[in-house]
Amino acid sequence: MTIVGTRIDGRLIHGQVANLWAMSLNISRIMVIDDEVAKSDIEKAGLKLACPPGVKLSVLPVEKAAANILAGKYDSQRLFIVARYPDRFLRLVEAGVAIPELNVGNMSKTTENKSVTRTVHVNDNDIKAFDALKEKGVHLVSQMAPSDGIEEFMPLLDKVR
Helix, strand or coil, rough: EEEEEEEEECCCEEEEEEEHHHHHHCEEEEECCCCCHHHHHHHHHHHHHHCCCCCCEEEECCHHHHHHHHCCCCCCCEEEEEEHHHHHHHHHHCCCCCEEEEEEEECCCCCEEEECCCCEHHHHHHHHHHHHHHHHHCEEEECCCCCCCEEEEHHHHHCCC
16 A cells, blocks of 8 residues: 555645645545544535545544555555544554654644644644654654645744643
């Protein structure tokens, strides 16, 4: 199986993911990992509409996503995995899925979080998840669009601790 990209994006599938990332990485399947979204028919319907033509979509709870990946269900595909929060990726890694690099693209601003970049805002739980991902060998980067430069994410995060 080829995981060609992983991304944290609070918007899940939208213009950047559906067009720029899908085309740039020649994605054949987008996988959204989120226990709550997987239970919501309304959210799943919206994601199906946002998915680019010719690209398959899976919206799965984290545990099911890990089981499917580890069972080789997507081995012949170019898989792009997206989630809203880092804890979803941490659970995926803890289940045994190898994620060499994770792109932190967009995390929405709330009154409870700190701004890391103009598009990435984190709370204490997010920081703990990022630290745990780093400890497990995941390389964390920040890149909004494929044409943008890649920044190391942990030094950016260290500025807001």
